[in-house]
Every structure is written in C-alpha cells, then in structure tokens.
Amino acid sequence: MTNTIISNSIRFVVLILLQVLLLNNINFLGYVNPYLYILFLILYPFNSPQSLFLILAFLLGLSLDTFEDSGGIHAAACVFIAYIRPIILRFSFGISYDYQTVKLTNTPYGARISYILIVVILHHFVLFTLEMFSFTHIFLILKKTFFTSIFTILMILISLTLFQPRRK
Amino acid sequence: MQQIFNFLIRNKNNILFLLLLALSLFLTIQSHSFHKSKFISSANFITGGIYKKANSIQSYFHLEDYNARLLEENNELRNRLSNVPDTLFRETFIDSTVYEGIYEFRTATVINNNYSKVDNYITLDKGRKDNILPEYGVVTSQGIVGIIDNVSTNYARVISILNTDSKINVQLKKTNHFGSLVWNGKDPNVVQLIDVPRLAPLKKGDTIITGGKSLIFPKGIPVGNIIDFHLDENGSYYTIDIQLFNDMTNIGHVYVIVNKDKAEIRSLEETDND
Numbered sequence: 001m002t003n004t005i006i007s008n009s010i011r012f013v014v015l016i017l018l019q020v021l022l023l024n025n026i027n028f029l030g031y032v033n034p035y036l037y038i039l040f041l042i043l044y045p046f047n048s049p050q051s052l053f054l055i056l057a058f059l060l061g062l063s064l065d066t067f068e069d070s071g072g073i074h075a076a077a078c079v080f081i082a083y084i085r086p087i088i089l090r091f092s093f094g095i096s097y098d099y100q101t102v103k104l105t106n107t108p109y110g111a112r113i114s115y116i117l118i119v120v121i122l123h124h125f126v127l128f129t130l131e132m133f134s135f136t137h138i139f140l141i142l143k144k145t146f147f148t149s150i151f152t153i154l155m156i157l158i159s160l161t162l163f164q165p166r167r168k
Numbered sequence: 169m170q171q172i173f174n175f176l177i178r179n180k181n182n183i184l185f186l187l188l189l190a191l192s193l194f195l196t197i198q199s200h201s202f203h204k205s206k207f208i209s210s211a212n213f214i215t216g217g218i219y220k221k222a223n224s225i226q227s228y229f230h231l232e233d234y235n236a237r238l239l240e241e242n243n244e245l246r247n248r249l250s251n252v253p254d255t256l257f258r259e260t261f262i263d264s265t266v267y268e269g270i271y272e273f274r275t276a277t278v279i280n281n282n283y284s285k286v287d288n289y290i291t292l293d294k295g296r297k298d299n300i301l302p303e304y305g306v307v308t309s310q311g312i313v314g315i316i317d318n319v320s321t322n323y324a325r326v327i328s329i330l331n332t333d334s335k336i337n338v339q340l341k342k343t344n345h346f347g348s349l350v351w352n353g354k355d356p357n358v359v360q361l362i363d364v365p366r367l368a369p370l371k372k373g374d375t376i377i378t379g380g381k382s383l384i385f386p387k388g389i390p391v392g393n394i395i396d397f398h399l400d401e402n403g404s405y406y407t408i409d410i411q412l413f414n415d416m417t418n419i420g421h422v423y424v425i426v427n428k429d430k431a432e433i434r435s436l437e438e439t440d441n442d
Contacts, residue, residue, distance in 0.1 A: 027283070033284060050181045051181055055184070065195070066214075068282065068285075068289075069209060069287075069291075071198060072192035072196040131287075133196070
C-alpha cells in the first residue's frame with residue numbers, strides 16, 4: 001500500500017517537471033508538444049477511491065497551469081478525464097475491471113491501446129477547446145488535437161514499454 | 169436531514185467533480201480577461217525558482233547567439249554615436265544635461281518563454297525587488313516583446329505580443345498612421361496590425377514602430393516589416409501582416425522600460441476626468 005503511494009507521488013512530481021522543463025519546449029512543427037503528464041492519470045491505481053483521484057487530477061492540472069500560465073485549462077481537462085475514467089475502463093476492459101485489481105501492464109494489448117487512445121484524445125480535445133476558448137476555431141482545435149494526440153500516444157507507449165515491471 | 173447527508177455521501181464524487189470543474193473553468197475564464205489573472209501565475213516563488221534553475225543550465229547553449237546579438241547592438245549604438253548630427257539639428261532632442269530622460273531601461277533575463285499556444289506568456293527573473301512593476305514595457309535590442317502584467321518579489325510575468333489579449337499601439341514609420349498590434353494565434357513570427365485607415369499609403373517592406381501614444385513604450389521602437397495587407401470587409405480599414413524583427417522563439421535577454429513620469433501623467437488624467 002505505502003509502496004503505491006510513494007511510487008505515485010514520485011510519478012506525480014517527475015512527470016510535472018519532465019513536462020514543463022523538457023516536453024513543453026519541443027514545439028514540433030511549431031505547436032506540437034506531447035502531453036506525457038497524463039500518464040499519471042492513465043497509470044493511477046484503478047481500485048483507489050474516486051474522490052481522491054479527482055482531487056489529485058485537479059492538483060496535477062493546476063500545477064501544469066501554473067507553470068504554463070494557462071488559467072485552468074489543464075485542470076479542467078484532467079478533472080474531466082478523472083471523472084469519466086471508470087466509464088472508459090469499463091468500455092475498454094469490460095466488466096472484469098470492477099471485481100479484481102487489474103494492472104495496466106497485464107491487460108490484453110488491444111484493450112490497453114483503446115484505453116490510452118480514448119483518454120488521450122478526450123483530454124486533448126477538452127484542453128484545446130478551452131485553450132482556443134471559441135468554437136469558431138473548431139478546425140484548428142481538431143487539427144491540434146489530432147497531431148498532438150499522435151505524439152502523446154507514441155510517447156506514452158514508449159514510456160510504458162521502457163518502464164515495464166520485470167516479469168518473474 | 170439524514171436524507172440530505174445520505175444524498176451528499178452517495179453523490180460525493182459527482183459533487184466534487186462539478187466543484188473542481190467549476191473552479192478550473194472559473195480560472196480559465198479569468199485568465200481570458202486582461203489584468204485579472206492574478207492567482208495562477210508562473211511568476212510565483214516555486215515555478216519561478218524552478219524555471220530559473222533550469223534556465224541557468226539552458227543559457228549556456230545560447231551564449232554564442234546572445235554574444236552575436238550584443239555585438240550587433242553595440243555596433244549599431246557606436247555607429248549612432250560617431251555619426252551624431254550637427255548640433256544645429258539637436259535642439260529637438262531632450263537636453264540630457266538638464267533632464268534625465270523620461271524612460272529608463274533595466275535589464276532582465278527570460279527564464280520561460282511560450283509561443284506555441286494561443287495565449288502566451290514569458291517569465292522574467294526580475295521582480296518587485298528590482299523595482300519592476302506591472303504595465304512596464306519589455307523590449308529587446310531588435311524589437312518589442314510584451315508588457316508586464318504580474319509581478320512577485322523575484323519574478324515577473326510578461327504578456328507576450330503573441331497573446332490574443334495583447335493590444336499595443338503602433339504606427340507606420342513613414343507617415344504617422346497608427347493602429348493596434350494584435351495576434352491571430354498562428355505564426356509566432358507574424359503579427360497583425362488592425363485599424364489602419366484606408367488612406368494610409370502602404371507598401372510591402374515598410375517599417376512599423378511603436379506609436380508612443382501609450383505610457384508603456386516610447387515612440388520609435390522597431391516592431392517589424394509589412395509583408396502583406398488587405399482591406400477588411402467594410403473596406404475602410406486595413407489588416408496588415410507584419411514580420412517581426414524579433415525572433416520570438418529565441419529571446420534571451422530583454423530590457424524593461426520604466427516610464428518615470430507615469431504616475432504624474434496618470435494623476436493628471438484622473439483629475440481631468442472628474
């Protein structure tokens with residue numbers, strides 16, 4: 001139990017620092033930055049209380065917003081993802097996730113990809129909609145969501161493969 | 169009463185979600201209204217400190233570039249010094265032996281710079297301790313950068329000209345037609361000049377400078393070149409695309425402009441309004 005708390009706290013801090021100091025400066029093609037920090041929301045234990053998860057997601061987003069001076073857009077997107085994550089989990093992994101403590105690393109490959117895909121795309125869509133703050137730029141929002149999502153998903157899959165716990 | 173508590177406990181996640189979402193939306197909306205985004209700002213103790221640490225490492229990679237820029241600036245200033253016009257023409261200048269100029273420049277270093285978003289901000293490593301206050305202008309040797317909007321003890325946040333909330337008074341160098349400098353959020357090196365009347369004679373390549381109608385920037389600071397222009401729908405005002413002289417993606421060191429007469433002018437304007 002304490003092990004999970006420590007590893008999640010470290011992940012929280014490391015992901016924020018990695019995001020603001022390194023990944024926010026990539027600016028691939030002028031505007032594409034991968035938002036790897038939502039890996040925290042993806043990996044957070046599935047069986048922990050939902051209210052704590054909501055608060056942590058809010059804090060994660062708010063820290064990003066403070067660094068980026070972006071008001072509350074990351075906070076809103078993160079809280080939204082935290083709220084609907086049970087629905088996404090049920091959609092991707094079926095009913096089974098409710099009963100047993102499923103870990104992301106030992107789920108079927110297809111289900112895992114669909115889970116990551118939905119989380120990333122929804123998060124980015126909410127994020128960029130709030131950033132533009134107007135639906136007149138819907139085309140720009142969709143374009144940004146599309147390209148940034150590809151980049152983020154690639155980064156997430158790579159980091160998941162790199163930091164996979166060793167099978168015994 | 170029991171039922172209310174039961175209801176609250178049963179729906180605690182939904183209520184918490186709505187509460188947090190409302191809070192973040194409130195912060196988002198607040199950041200879109202100029203001069204109100206006070207709470208969540210990178211110019212605070214923690215974020216400023218982290219950015220400063222990171223910048224102390226990153227700055228080494230740009231040393232060569234910054235040196236080249238300094239040389240260029242020194243070169244230009246030296247040229248100006250050695251070609252000071254005849255004293256007959258100098259009467260229009262402010263006599264610097266009697267008055268110290270209205271504007272004072274202070275140096276600062278950019279420790280965080282965004283340009284990929286729609287509303288971009290820059291963080292500087294000087295703050296209230298160094299007498300830097302909101303509404304001071306920020307420029308480089310090549311052109312304008314933005315206006316300070318939020319200051320903590322050691323750090324300051326600048327609204328970049330690459331921000332949809334930014335609106336700066338600028339004018340044509342040749343004639344005195346003025347307009348407002350805005351940004352459409354697309355290319356970080358191209359900004360837009362709006363509200364220039366149709367009568368203004370425009371040519372591609374014309375220089376745009378600051379207008380000096382605000383108390384923030386002195387007149388004559390270079391902004392950029394005209395690369396394209398067209399009339400708006402009504403046909404009475406131009407929208408002009410301007411290529412910035414500044415490379416907004418790589419700023420480095422900046423000057424903060426202090427207008428020493430600002431308080432006096434403000435108080436004069438206020439008595440006028442009564």
